[in-house]
Amino acid sequence: MEQQVTVAIIEDHPVVTEGVASWIRSDPEQRVLLVHTARDLAGLHGEARPSADVVILDLELSGELVTAQIPGLVASGYRVVAFSGHSDPTIVMDTLDNGAHAYVSKEEGSDHLVEAVLAAAADRPYVTRSQARAMLSDQRPGRPELSQQELQALLLWFQGMSKASVGRRMSISENTVRQYISRARAKYAATGRIAPSKDALLARAIEDGVIKPGEIMPYTSFARAAANHPSLGAPGQ
Amino acid sequence: MTGAEPTTEMSGRYQRAFTVAVVVLVAGWHLAGGGGQLLHNRADYSSFAFQGVLWLVMAVAIAVGAVRVLRGSLDWRLAWTVAIIALVASTASAAASPAGQMLAVSWAWGSAGWIGVLVLHRRRLAELAWFLAAEAAAILGVQAWDGLDRMDLAAFLALLAWSTGAQIAVAAAVKALDSAASRADTAARGEEAARERAATAEIIQAARHARWLALQESTVPLVAELAAGTADPGDPQLQVRCAVQAARLRRLMAEGDELPSSLVHELHASADVAELRGVAVEIETAGMLPQVPGPARRVITDAAIAILTAARSQARITLATVAAGIAVSFVADTGSVVLLPAAGQGVAFEHQQDGGMLWAEARWNNR
Numbered sequence: 001m002e003q004q005v006t007v008a009i010i011e012d013h014p015v016v017t018e019g020v021a022s023w024i025r026s027d028p029e030q031r032v033l034l035v036h037t038a039r040d041l042a043g044l045h046g047e048a049r050p051s052a053d054v055v056i057l058d059l060e061l062s063g064e065l066v067t068a069q070i071p072g073l074v075a076s077g078y079r080v081v082a083f084s085g086h087s088d089p090t091i092v093m094d095t096l097d098n099g100a101h102a103y104v105s106k107e108e109g110s111d112h113l114v115e116a117v118l119a120a121a122a123d124r125p126y127v128t129r130s131q132a133r134a135m136l137s138d139q140r141p142g143r144p145e146l147s148q149q150e151l152q153a154l155l156l157w158f159q160g161m162s163k164a165s166v167g168r169r170m171s172i173s174e175n176t177v178r179q180y181i182s183r184a185r186a187k188y189a190a191t192g193r194i195a196p197s198k199d200a201l202l203a204r205a206i207e208d209g210v211i212k213p214g215e216i217m218p219y220t221s222f223a224r225a226a227a228n229h230p231s232l233g234a235p236g237q
Numbered sequence: 238m239t240g241a242e243p244t245t246e247m248s249g250r251y252q253r254a255f256t257v258a259v260v261v262l263v264a265g266w267h268l269a270g271g272g273g274q275l276l277h278n279r280a281d282y283s284s285f286a287f288q289g290v291l292w293l294v295m296a297v298a299i300a301v302g303a304v305r306v307l308r309g310s311l312d313w314r315l316a317w318t319v320a321i322i323a324l325v326a327s328t329a330s331a332a333a334s335p336a337g338q339m340l341a342v343s344w345a346w347g348s349a350g351w352i353g354v355l356v357l358h359r360r361r362l363a364e365l366a367w368f369l370a371a372e373a374a375a376i377l378g379v380q381a382w383d384g385l386d387r388m389d390l391a392a393f394l395a396l397l398a399w400s401t402g403a404q405i406a407v408a409a410a411v412k413a414l415d416s417a418a419s420r421a422d423t424a425a426r427g428e429e430a431a432r433e434r435a436a437t438a439e440i441i442q443a444a445r446h447a448r449w450l451a452l453q454e455s456t457v458p459l460v461a462e463l464a465a466g467t468a469d470p471g472d473p474q475l476q477v478r479c480a481v482q483a484a485r486l487r488r489l490m491a492e493g494d495e496l497p498s499s500l501v502h503e504l505h506a507s508a509d510v511a512e513l514r515g516v517a518v519e520i521e522t523a524g525m526l527p528q529v530p531g532p533a534r535r536v537i538t539d540a541a542i543a544i545l546t547a548a549r550s551q552a553r554i555t556l557a558t559v560a561a562g563i564a565v566s567f568v569a570d571t572g573s574v575v576l577l578p579a580a581g582q583g584v585a586f587e588h589q590q591d592g593g594m595l596w597a598e599a600r601w602n603n604r
Contacts, residue, residue: 089523107519136523136557158523159598160553160568165591 005121008036008052010044011083012061016106020056020083020113027114041069049076053121056113059084059095067091070098074197079120083113092134096188099195102126103134123197123204125185132158135184144187153180182210190216248422253307255411256359260303262407263355267292267299271348278342287333288344291326295348298322302356316356320368323352328375336383340392346376350404358408359415365408369401448489456482477546484510484542500529500537500565504554507538511545516552516569518545524558529601532582537565537599539578540586544597547571562602571595 011017024032036050055078080100087105101120104112108128119126132154156166167174186205189198205211279285302319305311327349353368462468487506508518544567552569572593588597
């Protein structure tokens with residue numbers, strides 16, 4: 001068995017924390033280990049902060065939206081998976097732009113949260129349906145240009161098809177569907193605010209052959225990724 | 238100007254034309270009438286220069302008043318300031334005229350009165366009347382100071398009748414024309430509103446009739462069968478028919494409000510019955526959805542009703558903006574293929590069955 005991914009849950013409702021913990025426990029391969037839970041972000045700053053690969057972050061803590069705190073967490077070396085009851089596309093986009101690896105809505109939690117945590121730990125893209133929805137809704141001037149194939153795969157995924165069904169619909173393999181969706185996600189990592197987590201995701205996407213350096217619009221982002229971020233390099237490097 | 242309210246614009250244009258006419262009349266009078274008399278009698282004044290300065294003061298008052306009146310930015314303070322300057326100037330001019338000849342050589346009385354018309358003609362007529370009365374009283378006061386005989390009084394009354402009468406007449410005429418233009422305006426607008434109301438009523442009537450026809454075809458026979466006892470409420474097929482009709486009735490109630498989100502609203506209404514059956518229905522949208530016309534919405538919601546009626550436990554409906562319109566998709570555990578309504582009204586269907594899961598997409602194109 002590979003080494004377990006360590007995770008912290010920041011969530012102000014204990015019942016939700018308990019639910020997330022039970023999803024983690026019920027993973028048959030026990031790939032994730034819960035090491036820390038807290039009701040606010042105070043404990044994740046400073047020297048004595050817990051060591052965890054991934055932080056599962058509720059975006060609303062004590063009634064306040066904490067998307068603006070994500071860059072600080074990323075700078076401290078955590079990978080962030082947002083887990084929220086909000087599914088408004090602008091909040092989703094803002095969360096990703098601030099450097100979160102993935103966005104999982106509370107409805108999607110049982111199916112996607114553990115997988116999203118594992119993908120984030122490996123710096124691999126993970127796109128939930130709510131993320132696909134936000135990408136399809138995005139009308140900001142700085143948005144990346146997605147190909148027809150990428151848009152079609154995102155649309156069918158958002159509509160609720162399994163990736164295998166999307167593949168049959170588009171007459172491509174399930175693997176290619178993943179590739180299209182991941183490439184769309186990687187293109188988003190190359191735009192907007194600069195964050196080490198986004199660079200790590202891009203570097204991994206290039207390493208995995210999901211995207212070619214030339215396909216990333218602001219090419220400098222990758223150059224920046226190469227200028228090492230010791231806390232967030234791709235695993236194995 | 239977009240011409241959204243062409244009639245208002247029209248009456249505005251008329252009012253502006255009246256204003257321009259008043260400005261031209263007042264300026265023309267001061268130049269030709271007042272100025273002409275001033276030059277003609279220049280030898281008779283004790284100080285021609287003083288009279289000239291007063292003439293210039295009035296010219297400036299006219300210029301200021303004209304600009305503000307044409308811009309529509311003349312408030313009551315400025316209007317009365319200009320009027321009082323004219324009143325003071327004309328009284329000073331009269332006082333500086335040679336005794337006994339004042340009325341014969343007076344150029345200022347007329348000009349001052351016309352300035353009053355210029356700045357007060359859009360205000361209540363009583364204000365202008367008060368101003369002209371004050372003006373006449375000032376002139377009469379000067380004349381009385383000099384000594385007032387019967388001849389002077391006759392000359393004063395003749396001048397008063399002539400100039401003040403003309404000034405009141407012009408102001409009253411502008412008022413009358415203004416109100417005629419605005420009456421025409423109101424009438425035209427009322428007519429347009431009435432036409433619009435009639436057209437709207439016709440559309441509502443047609444929509445109601447269409448709904449009534451739809452009920453005649455499907456719901457009424459079902460209710461008749463149930464009432465007559467010829468249909469068995471235990472029959473699963475009848476139960477499906479009832480579910481479909483219940484969903485259609487809900488949709489009919491939801492139809493009719495033309496909101497940008499009316500399709501979403503109608504899909505929610507169509508989903509109500511399935512939800513009451515215990516089917517979990519999610520409805521999500523992506524992007525700024527275009528407005529879909531009523532007949533196309535009906536084709537789409539018919540498909541929704543067919544699919545949701547067949548759904549066993551879950552269904553997801555999504556609406557997404559696509560290049561030339563909207564893609565409405567349905568993913569549901571229907572178990573088997575569902576008969577979708579006929580394409581039409583710009584709506585095309587596609588579907589794919591994967592095991593027990595149905596995916597169907599309705600695309601409406603606005604081209």
